[in-house]
Amino acid sequence: MTSSVMLVREHESGGVQELPLAPKKNGKRGPSRARPGRFTPGVLLLPALLILAVVIGWPLIQLFVMSFQEFGRAQVFGAPAPFIGFDNYARVLGDPQFWAVLARSVLFCLANVIAAMVIGTLVALLMNRVNRFFKVLVSVGLLLAWAMPALTATIVWGWMFDTQYGVVNYLLEAVSGQDYTNHSWLIDPFSFFVVATIIVTWGAVPFVAFTIFAGLTQVPEEVLEASQLDGAGAWQRFRLIVFPYLRSIFVVVVILQVIWDLRVFTQIFALQGIGGIKEETSTLGVYIYQTSLGQGDYGTGGAIAVIMVILMVAISVLYVRRSLKEEEQ
Amino acid sequence: MRKTTLAVTALGVTAALALAGCAGGSGSGDSGSGDDTADIRVWLNGTDTPDAAREYLKTTFEADHPGSTLTIEEQSWTGLVDKLTTNLSGSDSPDVVEVGNTQAAAFTSAGAFLPLTDVYDAIGGDDLLPGFVEAGSYDGTLYAAPYYSGARLVFYKKDLLANAGLSVPTTLDEYVSNGIALAEANPGVSGIYFPGQDWYNALPYIWEAGGEIAEQDGDTWTSTFSSPESIEGLKQVQEVMTKASVAAKDGNETDPQVPFCEGVVANLSAPSWLKGSILAPADADAPGCPDQEPNLGVYALPGADGGAAHVFAGGSNIAVAAKSAHPELATDALEIMLSDEYQSILGENGLVPAKLSLADTLGTDEVATAIAEAAANSKLTPASPKWADVEASGALQDFFVSIAQGGDVAALAADLDEKIDGILNS
Numbered sequence: 001m002t003s004s005v006m007l008v009r010e011h012e013s014g015g016v017q018e019l020p021l022a023p024k025k026n027g028k029r030g031p032s033r034a035r036p037g038r039f040t041p042g043v044l045l046l047p048a049l050l051i052l053a054v055v056i057g058w059p060l061i062q063l064f065v066m067s068f069q070e071f072g073r074a075q076v077f078g079a080p081a082p083f084i085g086f087d088n089y090a091r092v093l094g095d096p097q098f099w100a101v102l103a104r105s106v107l108f109c110l111a112n113v114i115a116a117m118v119i120g121t122l123v124a125l126l127m128n129r130v131n132r133f134f135k136v137l138v139s140v141g142l143l144l145a146w147a148m149p150a151l152t153a154t155i156v157w158g159w160m161f162d163t164q165y166g167v168v169n170y171l172l173e174a175v176s177g178q179d180y181t182n183h184s185w186l187i188d189p190f191s192f193f194v195v196a197t198i199i200v201t202w203g204a205v206p207f208v209a210f211t212i213f214a215g216l217t218q219v220p221e222e223v224l225e226a227s228q229l230d231g232a233g234a235w236q237r238f239r240l241i242v243f244p245y246l247r248s249i250f251v252v253v254v255i256l257q258v259i260w261d262l263r264v265f266t267q268i269f270a271l272q273g274i275g276g277i278k279e280e281t282s283t284l285g286v287y288i289y290q291t292s293l294g295q296g297d298y299g300t301g302g303a304i305a306v307i308m309v310i311l312m313v314a315i316s317v318l319y320v321r322r323s324l325k326e327e328e329q
Numbered sequence: 330m331r332k333t334t335l336a337v338t339a340l341g342v343t344a345a346l347a348l349a350g351c352a353g354g355s356g357s358g359d360s361g362s363g364d365d366t367a368d369i370r371v372w373l374n375g376t377d378t379p380d381a382a383r384e385y386l387k388t389t390f391e392a393d394h395p396g397s398t399l400t401i402e403e404q405s406w407t408g409l410v411d412k413l414t415t416n417l418s419g420s421d422s423p424d425v426v427e428v429g430n431t432q433a434a435a436f437t438s439a440g441a442f443l444p445l446t447d448v449y450d451a452i453g454g455d456d457l458l459p460g461f462v463e464a465g466s467y468d469g470t471l472y473a474a475p476y477y478s479g480a481r482l483v484f485y486k487k488d489l490l491a492n493a494g495l496s497v498p499t500t501l502d503e504y505v506s507n508g509i510a511l512a513e514a515n516p517g518v519s520g521i522y523f524p525g526q527d528w529y530n531a532l533p534y535i536w537e538a539g540g541e542i543a544e545q546d547g548d549t550w551t552s553t554f555s556s557p558e559s560i561e562g563l564k565q566v567q568e569v570m571t572k573a574s575v576a577a578k579d580g581n582e583t584d585p586q587v588p589f590c591e592g593v594v595a596n597l598s599a600p601s602w603l604k605g606s607i608l609a610p611a612d613a614d615a616p617g618c619p620d621q622e623p624n625l626g627v628y629a630l631p632g633a634d635g636g637a638a639h640v641f642a643g644g645s646n647i648a649v650a651a652k653s654a655h656p657e658l659a660t661d662a663l664e665i666m667l668s669d670e671y672q673s674i675l676g677e678n679g680l681v682p683a684k685l686s687l688a689d690t691l692g693t694d695e696v697a698t699a700i701a702e703a704a705a706n707s708k709l710t711p712a713s714p715k716w717a718d719v720e721a722s723g724a725l726q727d728f729f730v731s732i733a734q735g736g737d738v739a740a741l742a743a744d745l746d747e748k749i750d751g752i753l754n755s
Contacts, residue, residue, distance in 0.1 A: 163577035
């Protein structure tokens with residue numbers, strides 16, 4: 001809200017440069033211009049709200065309704081769906097499989113957020129130090145990884161980790177001299193998630209690196225120099241100067257990563273098609289898919305999805321509150 | 330200010346990404362304006378339908394309906410039930426779809442297909458394969474016509490068998506012991522190729538031991554993987570998977586011609602039409618190894634007491650989508666696919682035609698003989714509309730992957746039964 005109001009005002013007064021003149025015009029602006037301006041933010045928000053209502057709002061309402069219905073494949077093709085109250089929810093919450101999936105999703109999310117944040121920050125710091133040529137080189141590399149569709153990336157990574165023909169097994173055997181012929185990377189759930197983490201983190205690092213790299217330009221050189229003269233090492237400079245300056249960016253990026261990693265779907269789904277045991281490797285997104293589309297039980301799937309939406313909203317509230325605080329500063 | 334800009338940019342990027350993520354599904358389905366001319370979309374699965382048949386379908390349809398076009402969109406067998414559910418219920422539905430015979434019930438019972446009563450006689454009537462008519466019917470009405478059937482055969486490398494001093498097995502036990510002997514004699518070679526997810530190939534072991542997948546009593550189904558007979562069969566499956574096969578323990582059954590052509594497979598149990606893939610030209614999109622033709626042998630999987638084993642009767646049904654925008658044109662396309670000419674092309678390529686009268690198009694070579702033997706003893710999965718859900722749940726794949734890893738058969742089977750009971754009786 002605040003940001004759009006500010007942008008509008010800037011625009012009305014003819015750009016940022018003229019802003020200092022604004023107070024002088026104050027007398028003219030007073031009551032006559034305030035009234036039409038009052039509705040501008042609302043009008044500007046309207047198109048976005050409409051799109052959100054159609055694209056996200058309506059399906060969400062349908063999902064919510066569906067989660068209270070007995071909704072199978074016959075209902076998809078038009079049979080009436082009877083309401084069954086909280087039966088779907090009771091079944092989901094009483095199913096140990098659901099809790100296992102939830103715990104797995106949270107652990108996977110944590111591991112991925114930590115990995116992406118650490119590697120992303122290191123890459124950002126690296127980009128801040130190297131010369132222009134390498135900066136461009138790293139940026140291009142990151143952009144390519146960022147631009148690669150998740151499905152394509154997973155298939156390619158899947159080939160590399162292939163049991164029979166994978167290059168990873170081949171290289172490991174060549175380097176270590178141990179027998180990696182037909183070593184399956186996906187059959188053991190832990191090893192499956194190691195591969196999944198590599199793929200997801202590989203895809204997430206560019207965003208983290210770029211955002212933090214952009215933030216690093218905000219850290220005043222003088223302060224860093226002064227601290228260096230006072231004898232602060234690299235770690236101390238990062239911990240005591242860089243991090244506090246970028247704290248808000250870190251928080252926002254972490255929240256976004258948590259949201260993205262908690263609802264991860266493509267990578268896990270595609271990997272399960274390549275190998276592994278579905279029941280031991282499903283995360284929330286995939287579990288909803290399997291329940292709804294795989295088994296044709298849309299009601300139960302809907303209930304799980306609503307629970308996930310509530311989880312996501314809770315995390316998003318953190319994010320929105322943090323962003324609003326930013327704007328106030 | 331800078332901070333705000335950054336946050337706004339980040340938000341913008343997020344929104345753009347989120348929107349981009351949503352945009353993926355909107356295809357470019359241009360539904361024609363008039364009913365006379367249109368583009369009919371036919372979904373065929375995998376590479377099973379030979380190119381000659383596809384070409385025939387397209388040219389015949391377009392010659393019969395000037396101005397209209399026919400587009401074949403190849404779908405993957407993996408995840409087909411999910412994909413059909415979403416696409417057949419949407420506004421961008423394909424017009425004609427192929428569906429696995431064991432999956433058909435999930436859609437015929439849900440009203441996803443148009444009834445074929447009016448064209449039943451035109452497409453063959455009583456000449457259609459009875460088992461497949463049954464699979465494609467619901468409440469006495471035919472919704473999904475038989476498309477083709479296929480028997481599972483064993484393809485083998487003649488030289489490997491001869492070098493080991495073995496001959497074509499006559500019983501299932503001999504088949505298994507041959508496989509183990511071949512694997513031991515040729516390190517790195519699968520005596521019997523058996524990737525963990527390939528549950529279709531595990532069924533004959535259960536059936537030959539006297540077990541069943543599930544039994545029906547009135548309206549309730551009881552999964553019987555943990556019956557003593559089934560357990561006995563499953564133990565044999567485990568023996569093959571662990572001692573005779575070096576295939577990926579969690580691999581699936583797609584493209585088995587690749588390892589077969591590479592020379593690391595001695596016996597390969599696969600649908601009869603795989604012969605075409607094995608002998609595909611070396612420069613094809615999915616290359617085979619045509620130079621191996623003299624070395625390629627084939628036989629019907631032997632049963633426990635000799636003769637052909639009960640194998641899974643794979644195959645497909647074909648149907649017109651209930652939401653097709655051009656049902657008449659779509660039905661015409663389906664009629665072409667069940668014409669004698671089209672079905673003969675299938676027969677010549679090792680697929681069992683949908684019509685009994687065309688059985689001789691398979692020829693008289695050893696593949697045809699093996700198909701006839703295997704088809705005579707083939708069996709189906711349980712005739713429940715919910716069976717497709719069991720397949721789609723992935724429970725069977727998970728189960729056999731665990732068996733391939735050497736898990737406790739009895740405990741795993743009891744666990745699987747519980748899961749399948751839950752789905753079949755939900």
